[in-house]
Amino acid sequence: MFDRGSLNMxxxxxxxxxxxxxxxxxxxxxxxxxQPLMIAPNSQPIQVSGMSxxxxxxxxxxxxxxxxxxxxxxxxxxxxxxxxxxxxGQPTLLIQSATGQSFCVPADNYSQGKIKIPGRWPKGxxxxxxxxxxxxxxxxxxxxxxx
Numbered sequence: 001m002f003d004r005g006s007l008n009m010x011x012x013x014x015x016x017x018x019x020x021x022x023x024x025x026x027x028x029x030x031x032x033x034x035q036p037l038m039i040a041p042n043s044q045p046i047q048v049s050g051m052s053x054x055x056x057x058x059x060x061x062x063x064x065x066x067x068x069x070x071x072x073x074x075x076x077x078x079x080x081x082x083x084x085x086x087x088x089g090q091p092t093l094l095i096q097s098a099t100g101q102s103f104c105v106p107a108d109n110y111s112q113g114k115i116k117i118p119g120r121w122p123k124g125x126x127x128x129x130x131x132x133x134x135x136x137x138x139x140x141x142x143x144x145x146x147x
Contacts, residue, residue, distance in 0.1 A: 036072040036073060036074035036125060037071060037072065037073050037074065037144070038074050038076055039073060039074070039075055039076070039079065039081065039144055040075070040076040040077055040079060041077060041078075041079040041080070041146060042146060043146065045143050045144065045145035045146075046143070046144045046145075047141060047142070047143045047144075048071055048141075048142050048144075049139065049140060049141045049142070050070050050071075050130065050139075050140060050142075051137045051138065051139060051140070052087050052089065052091050052130045052131060052132045052136075052137060052138045052139075052140050053065070053066075053089075053130075053131060053132035053135065053136055053137040053138070054066035054067065054129075054131070055067065058094065058104075058129070058131060060094065060102060060104045061092055061094075061104040061105070061106050061133075062092045062094040062104050062106075062129060062131035062133075063090065063092050063106070063131045063132050063133030063134070063135070064131055064132055064133070064135045065092075065094060065129040065130070065131040066129065069096075069127035069128055069129055070128055070129055070130045070142075071127075071128040071142065072125060072126070072127055072128070073125070073126045073128055073144065074124075074125050074126075075121050075122070075123055075124055075125075075126065076123065077123050078120065078121070078122050078123055079120075079121055079146060080118075080119070080120055080121075080146060080147045081118070081119070081121045081144060081145065081146060081147060082116060082117065082118040082119075082144070082145050082146075082147040083095065083115075083116070083117040083118075083128070083142065083143075083144055084114070084115070084116050084117075084142070084143045084144075084145070085107075085114065085115040085116075085130060085140055085141070085142050086113060086114050086140065086141050087107075087113050087130065087132075087138050087139065087140035087141070088113055088138040088139070089113070089132050089134055089136045089138040090106070090107065090132055090133035090134040090136075091106070091107045091113055091115060091130065091131070091132055091133075091138065091140060092104060092105065092106045092107070092115070092129075092130070092131040092132065092133060093105050093115045093117060093128070093129075093130060093131075093142075094128070094129040094130075094131060095117065095126050095127070095128050095129075096126065096127045096129070097122075097124055097125075097126055098124050098125045098126070099124070103117060103119075105117055106133060118147045128142070130142065
């Protein structure tokens with residue numbers, strides 16, 4: 001049987017756990033609501049973080065992603081950039097351009113959760129989704145730098 005002190009502690013723990021859990025689940029989608037992250041040739045690297053995965057199953061390689069992008073990137077002029085993602089689980093990196101072009105890369109068994117997408121990125125706005133093929137949520141770090 002529980003004594004009054006342990007019962008109160010259980011109730012307090014639940015009241016903190018539920019809002020905290022909701023915040024963690026909803027935070028990847030909230031990150032996209034702000035202004036796009038701006039990057040130009042010769043910009044300093046940008047580092048962002050969040051939680052991978054989501055409720056929407058993507059038909060391409062991305063696995064499970066959030067309903068809205070984790071991040072929105074605005075490339076101010078054509079640039080050679082590298083997107084580098086580090087996460088646990090089975091991470092994927094899906095980048096969609098405003099013109100409908102998609103780039104999707106999953107981590108493989110040898111990369112230890114690291115994904116790199118280098119290339120020439122035309123001026124424009126890109127939606128970045130950090131997915132998880134195992135339908136899980138993991139913390140990630142994404143670095144966007146000039147290559």
